[in-house]
Amino acid sequence: MTGEPMNLNGKTAVIYGGAGSVGGAIAAAFTEAGASVHLAGRTEATLKARAAELGAEYAVVDALDEQAVDRHAAAFERIDISVNVTTDNDVQGTPMVEMSVEDYLSPVVSAVRSKFLTARAAARHMIRQRSGVILFFGGTGEPSAHRKWQLGGLLAAFDAVESMRRQLAAELGPHGVRVVTLQTGGIPESVPPEHRGPIEEDIVGDTLLGRAATLGDVGRTAVFAASDWGRTITGAQVNITCGSVFG
Template sequence: MLLLDGKNAVVYGGGGSVGGAVARAFARAGARVFLAGRTAVSLERVAAVIRAEGGVAETAVVDALDEGAVDDHADGVVAMAGSLDVSLNVIADSDVQGTPMVEMSLADYLSPVVTAVTSKFLTARAAARHMVRQGSGVIMMFGGTGDRAPMRAYHLGGLLTAFDAVEAMRRQLAAELGPSGVRVVTLQTSGIPESIPADADQRAAIEADLIARTLTGRAATLADVGDVAVFAASDWARTVTGAAINMTCGAVLD
């Protein structure tokens, strides 16, 4: 059974590691995938893999902070495919980390908040306008709110504030869009080791910390994220909205 057969799915940030993994999973589940992002080369690389596996993928260079570009792209998807059934935004939030908050500028602290709220609002709104008219659809966020314990080992700046802001947006969108048959969910992760750049400072230490926080001794993989995303986007999850789907392997307890 193809859980997403006949569905049209937009993945913002589709050229990245997480977005690419989800896009491939969507395509394997039968969806026609529309990859959007700022770098054509990375988008085409993912699209080529999907096509080689027998899937259907389209690409478009879209700045998710550009209101007109986001709206035009969503309109174009519907004009081409007839519907917009799934919208997932996995674009990394611009942030400044490594500086204690007491030494951080206001602009640096607000950077991830402004980026996250702007891109998630614009992409969700563009999708919702079409989904409300068709009476169905799924809008998905990615990341969620982490452990409430103080993150003393890291100077994360406004990143956690950005996550909380997006979660507040998700809850309000779910409340407003539910009567129109539109679901809004978050794919909650405490970190995906495979998504950490190979040349990142302290990569090994970060990966070890992510795994140590879990209850299972292993963190979620990119394949895990793709599988959960397919479930969340499908009718098998039709009762799930306004919620975060916890894939933290117990790093965050509900």
């Protein structure tokens, strides 16, 4: 095999929500691949602990705060990779017909706002650099009729972010910037243990492979998507659903 190895040596990566399970997995994989990793989030205690584990930097940043996001990004000389895996203020466990409009719209508003702000801040660096990768996590696809989860507005939020991803990819592509979503069918390890059992059964039961993606799978796929090995991928979802979404 010829070409550059799949690594992130010399790359600066900012991960919003980096102290969470998915963000932490991506941060660990990026660190192992040689990137300079910077975690951002709202809770200093968890950020500090995860940063210490990885030898990463961290900053307390509310991804919904426009001034905070812009101020944090402006402190970097360059940003090569931006990942936003912040939670989206979703209200789950209530049938849609019993939800308030505020609860249904909450994840849509927070997802669109936070992803827009962090992507915009990174893109301003990346346009000047003529390179960069913006990663989202979630994606869309035809929902399974077998899933009985009451997810509220979460899927609508994913759809809205995917629309943003397509538009960003079109606008930023001429500047050498890629925009990619890691498309998930659910990561059981990211679910609190007390709720994991039935949810994991549903996730695995919908797959073609009879297993779900792990946090390690998420991290390794993120490295691929952000590295030069993934340089032909933009405006697209990288499917890590184990076949729960296909076609």
